[in-house]
Amino acid sequence: xxxxxxxxxxxxxxxxxxxxxxxxxKRIRREIANxxxxxxxxxxxxxFSNLRSLIPQLEGEKLSKAAILQHATxxxxxxxxxxxxxxxxxxxxxxxxxxxxx
Numbered sequence: 001x002x003x004x005x006x007x008x009x010x011x012x013x014x015x016x017x018x019x020x021x022x023x024x025x026k027r028i029r030r031e032i033a034n035x036x037x038x039x040x041x042x043x044x045x046x047x048f049s050n051l052r053s054l055i056p057q058l059e060g061e062k063l064s065k066a067a068i069l070q071h072a073t074x075x076x077x078x079x080x081x082x083x084x085x086x087x088x089x090x091x092x093x094x095x096x097x098x099x100x101x102x
Contacts, residue, residue, distance in 0.1 A: 052068050055075050063071070 048065050048068055051072055052063070055068070055071050057071075
């Protein structure tokens with residue numbers, strides 16, 4: 001993608017002076033950097049969107065990235081507590097079944 005941008009920019013303006021050539025190269029590098037940054041931010045935003053979709057109580061709410069992370073942390077903590085509670089119930093049930101078998 002960067003090569004396409006650079007090739008397009010080079011074709012658009014071919015300066016004749018060395019100073020113009022340096023400015024053109026700086027502009028091309030800036031365009032490439034901007035493109036890379038846009039792509040990076042799109043990936044980050046997609047990740048937050050995916051994370052947001054996994055948190056059940058956030059449907060339709062507009063939240064900041066920090067709020068999404070906070071809600072995700074709380075949700076994970078809740079899931080961990082539920083898992084521990086269910087594991088303890090399972091062990092208790094197994095114990096009761098073992099007693100009934102004897």
